[in-house]
Amino acid sequence: MTPTVCDLFERQVRERPDATAVRTSGRSWTYAEFGRTTARLAARLRRGGAGPGGIVGLVAPRGPQALTGIVAILRSGAACLPLDPDDPPLRNREILDGTRCRQVLVAAPAGWLPGAQLIDDPTLEDEEEAPPVAPDPLDLAYAITTSGSTGRPKVVGVPHEGLSNLVMASIEDLDLVRPDDVMLWTLAVTVDSTMHDVLMPLCCGGCVAVPDPGELPAAGMLRAVRALGATVLEIPAAVLGPYGGSLLPRLAEAGVRLVITGGSQLDGPGLADADPLVVRNGYGPTETSVAPLWYRCDKSTPRWVPIGRPIRGVRAYVLDEELNPVPDGAAGQLYIAGAGLARGYLGLPGRTAAAFLPDPFSDVPGRRMYATGDRVRRQPDGEYVFLGRADDQVKVSGFRVEIGEVEHALRGCPGVADAAVLLRRDAPGGAALVAFLAGTPLPDEEISDRLRDRLPRHMVPRFHVWLDRLPLNRPGKIDRAALAEMPFAETRADRRRTDDVT
Known part of the structure; x- marks a missing residue:
C-alpha cells in the first residue's frame, strides 16, 4: 500500500x-x-x-x-x-x-x-x-x-x-x-x-x-x-513564459537548480538556457490532484511547451465526442484516469457525475475518468501538447477561432512580452477580438501586418491595448475577468475591418 x-x-x-x-x-x-x-x-x-x-x-x-x-x-x-x-x-x-x-x-x-x-x-x-x-x-x-x-x-x-x-x-x-x-x-x-x-x-x-x-x-x-x-x-507559467528569459539566469546564479511551473499554457523562449537550472512544466486540473502530467524542458523544447506525459498510476486518453480514441497527432479532449482523481465536488453529486465519467477502458468496475475540457494532441513520442480549452473557441465571420493560437502568434511579435485575447462584445463597432499586450509598444499597423503573415484575416485582433503588465489572479493565471471589465478606446489596429463576431 x-x-x-x-x-x-x-x-x-x-x-x-x-x-x-x-x-x-x-x-x-x-x-x-x-x-x-x-x-x-x-x-x-x-x-x-x-x-x-x-x-x-x-x-x-x-x-x-x-x-x-x-x-x-x-x-x-x-x-x-x-x-x-x-x-x-x-x-x-x-x-x-x-x-x-x-x-x-x-x-x-x-x-x-x-x-x-x-x-x-x-x-x-x-x-x-x-x-x-x-x-x-x-x-x-x-x-x-x-x-x-x-x-x-x-x-x-x-x-x-x-x-x-x-x-x-x-x-x-x-x-x-x-x-x-x-x-x-x-x-x-x-x-x-x-x-x-x-x-x-x-x-x-x-x-x-x-x-x-x-x-x-x-x-x-x-x-x-x-x-x-x-x-x-x-513560478506560474503566466509569469515564467514572458519573463523567464531574464529571470532564470539570475535564479541559477543564486543557486536554484529547479523551477516548477504550471497553472496555464507555458509559452516562452529560453527556458533551457540557464544551465544547470532545469524547468519542469506540470499540467493538471484541481480535479486530478494538482498535476498528473509533467514535461522537462530541454534545448529542443518549442516555445509552445508540451504538457508532458502521465506520472505513475495515471492514465491519459485523447478522445473524440463519441469517447473514441483518436490517433496520435489528432486533436481531441483529454480525459484523466487512475490514482489522481478527486472524489468529486462535495455536496454536488450531479456536477460530479457530469464531469467524472465511467472509464470504458478500465477492466475494473467502477473506475472513472475526468473530462478536463482541454483539447490536446498526443505526439508520436508520447508527449501531450495542449491546444486550448474547448470553451475558448469563438466564431469570427462564421470561422471558428482558437484564442490560444492568436495569443501565441502575438507573443512572437517583437516587443510583445505577453498577450491575452478576449472577445469583447462592447467594442466600438460591435463585438471584436481585443488583444491586451505587455512589453514595448509597437505601432498597431505593424502588429497587424505581422499577424497577417501568420494568421487568417478573421483571427487578427481589431483592437490593441498596451498595459505595463497583464493582471494575474490568485492562482497566478491571467485574470481574464479583470480584462473583460477594462475600458479601452478605439485604436488603429484595423479600422477598415468590420468583421461580424458571433
Whole structure:
C-alpha cells in the first residue's frame, strides 16, 4: 500500500529530527520541533472531533502558521479546507456550511468565526501529544474551492491516494525535490499546488522556506531565494513564459537548480538556457490532484511547451465526442484516469457525475475518468501538447477561432512580452477580438501586418491595448475577468475591418 503524506512526514520526524524542516527570515524549526508543534495542534483538533471523514477549515495567509495548520489538520486525520482571510466572510461561511465543516483554524481572531482555534494558541503548550492518526488512502486529504458557473463555489475533495501518488512520483521519478533541497513557498494557501509544494519536501527530509508576507512578484522571488537559500521554487507559467528569459539566469546564479511551473499554457523562449537550472512544466486540473502530467524542458523544447506525459498510476486518453480514441497527432479532449482523481465536488453529486465519467477502458468496475475540457494532441513520442480549452473557441465571420493560437502568434511579435485575447462584445463597432499586450509598444499597423503573415484575416485582433503588465489572479493565471471589465478606446489596429463576431 502506498504510504500517505502523513506516513512519510512521520518517518522524517523519526529519522531526521535535527534537520531543518521550516525556515523563515526570522527563525527555523527542526523536524523534531515542527513535529511537536503540529502534533499538539492535531491532538487539540481530535479532541474537538476531527478525524478521518471530517473537514477542518484553515483561514490563514501564506506563512508558518498556515503551514503548521495544514500539517496539523492532516495529522489529525481530517481533510484541510484552506480559505483566504481576505475573501468576503459571507462566501467563506457559505463554503464552510456547505462542507459541514465544524472546526476552523485561524491565524488571527475573526469576528465572523467565533470559537475558531488559534494556530498559535499558547495553551497548546500544555496539550498532550496523542498517537498519530493513520488515514486511509481513500480518505480526503484536502478540499479546494473553485468558482462555479451557477454562482455557488464548487469544492473539490481530493483523497490521500492522489496526493501521495503525486508526492512519491515527485521524489522518486521526477526529481522535483531532494533531501538537501530548500523549497520556496510562492503560491497562495488556497491554490492546490501549495499542497504539493509544501508537503513534498516535508515528505523526503527537505526544507520549506516561507518568505515574508505579501505578494511575491518576480523581483521578490529572487530576493527571497537569496535570503532563504532556496534551491527549488514554483513560478506560474503566466509569469515564467514572458519573463523567464531574464529571470532564470539570475535564479541559477543564486543557486536554484529547479523551477516548477504550471497553472496555464507555458509559452516562452529560453527556458533551457540557464544551465544547470532545469524547468519542469506540470499540467493538471484541481480535479486530478494538482498535476498528473509533467514535461522537462530541454534545448529542443518549442516555445509552445508540451504538457508532458502521465506520472505513475495515471492514465491519459485523447478522445473524440463519441469517447473514441483518436490517433496520435489528432486533436481531441483529454480525459484523466487512475490514482489522481478527486472524489468529486462535495455536496454536488450531479456536477460530479457530469464531469467524472465511467472509464470504458478500465477492466475494473467502477473506475472513472475526468473530462478536463482541454483539447490536446498526443505526439508520436508520447508527449501531450495542449491546444486550448474547448470553451475558448469563438466564431469570427462564421470561422471558428482558437484564442490560444492568436495569443501565441502575438507573443512572437517583437516587443510583445505577453498577450491575452478576449472577445469583447462592447467594442466600438460591435463585438471584436481585443488583444491586451505587455512589453514595448509597437505601432498597431505593424502588429497587424505581422499577424497577417501568420494568421487568417478573421483571427487578427481589431483592437490593441498596451498595459505595463497583464493582471494575474490568485492562482497566478491571467485574470481574464479583470480584462473583460477594462475600458479601452478605439485604436488603429484595423479600422477598415468590420468583421461580424458571433
